[in-house]
Amino acid sequence: MDKTTITLHTRFQIGQVDPRIFGGFLEHMGRAVYEGVYHPDGAHANENGFRTDVLAALQRLQMPVMRYPGGNFVSGYHWLDGVGPRDQRPTVRELAWQSIEPNQFGTDEFMLMCQQMNWEPMIAVNLGTGTPEEARDWVEYCNAPPGTRYANLRAANGHESPYDVKLWCLGNEMDGPWQLGHVPADQYAIRAQQAAKMMKDVDPSLELIACGSCTPDLATYMEWDRTVLEYLGDWADYVSLHRYVGNPANDTPDFLAVTNSIDQQIEEMDAVCRFVQAKHRSKKRAYLCFDEWNIAYRNRGSDDMPKKGVFAPHLAEEIYNLEDALVIAGFFNSFIRHADVLKIANIAQIVNVLGPILTRGDEMLIQTIFFPFEMYTKRRAGIALQTIVAGPTYTGATHGEAHFIDTSAIWDTDTLHVFVTNRALDDTATVDIAVTDQTITALQHADMLTGTNPKAENTFENPYVIQPQPFDAVRIAAGKATLELPPLSVVALTFAL
Secondary structure, eight states: OOOEEEEEOTTSEEEEOOGGGGEEEOOSSTTSTBTTTBOTTSTTBOTTSBBHHHHHHHHTTTOSEEEESOSGGGGGOOGGGGSSOGGGSOOEEETTTTEEEOOOSOHHHHHHHHHHHTOEEEEEOOOSSSOHHHHHHHHHHHHSOSSSHHHHHHHHTTOOSOOOOOEEEEOSOTTSTTSTTOOOHHHHHHHHHHHHHHHHHHOTTOEEEEOOOSOTTSTTTTHHHHHHHHHHGGGOSEEEEEEEEOOTTOOHHHHHTTHHHHHHHHHHHHHHHHHHHHHHTOSOOOEEEEEEEEEOOSOOSSTTOOSSOEESOOOSOOOOBHHHHHHHHHHHHHHHHTTTTEEEEEEEOSSSTTOSEEEETTEEEEOTTHHHHHHHHTTOOSEEEOOEEESOEEEETTTEEEESEEEEEEEETTEEEEEEEEOOSSOOEEEEEEETTSOOOEEEEEEEEEOSOTTOBOOSSSTTSSOOEEOOOEEEETTEEEEEEOSSEEEEEEEEO
């Protein structure tokens, strides 16, 4: 393969990288909560019933923010069911995933977990079957000092001090016909505005995320967002977007080129935000919150949905492989390349359900997609730089022309983090990295994830097939760095400048 050159300049800045783009998502779906993070009867349970082996692994990902409790689940969830003495909480039939929900894990348990994990909580309210007033009451429960009904209830439940939750999602995927309480955009906008006003009346410091288009595949894509944002105006601090990708055609090169489509989705959604801001002649614009994203196509849960309702069913438990890990790196590259507009992102989800971690009884498995997350999050501080890539390209069947080399870069004063993926199936890539106004003086550290087979995966029986490894195939000369990158690989490098 011909050489690829990545050219950078520290004056050509995109924006400060918000650490919240490395967030997570915990939904009451399948075994994400029960048998995932919460398993009081398991061998790894602590005094709160939290699963310590899973939480220790999640600590490695340094997630700054965690979205909860859904997802489709939230559109049928009534938060009062999940607070108070556990033996008095109702067991209910949960309709989104046709499961049995015992409500043993709720608001207070989630907040305690956030405190232990140093996660900023991000709560989605029920605007499907719920009401704006119910959302307002939840804000009071979480954020108000004792002295009123729901703040007193929190204190009576053993939590005198407010939780001070700032990030609140105004529902979930309300544009989707599958969603409980789905309505057209103009009706959702009215409901969301009513909730937003009452919620901010309780706590004016809230940051609110409006439901945007949850997939580019719906006929209402972008028109929904325009309608909602035009009505909400300055009530919306962010608008959400979701994306699940896959490789059902078994076309690895095209799958790896999906970054083109991710870039396009972000830029289209940002264009809607800018249009509405200009139309309103407003000084405030909504930024983007990519609060659900991942790879999901092998087991979406539809074929094996429990018909009569069971507790903690096995739903959407993907087994991820090497090509999936490279696509996860592609998502992060796209997020970094749009650091000026994308401020929050939450991988969906964190354990068992589309998880980088799987459990089986008291066993735990680290999946391939865990590792690029860890490689990137260790190097997330700084300002995203524009990357000029010159080198060979190929054309994917559906995603169009893409460079064999996918990349992003973050500059932090005298340190440069560069992320490079070689999407070639068979060819080693030679890559030059040059910072035209700086001198690269040394490689401080680097990690690589690679393998010979794009379908290689970790399993409980063979858990170490795909593992990160130190990377030192770097030459530094004349202030530039040259890499020799094997096929099907992603490398995260930190250079001294």
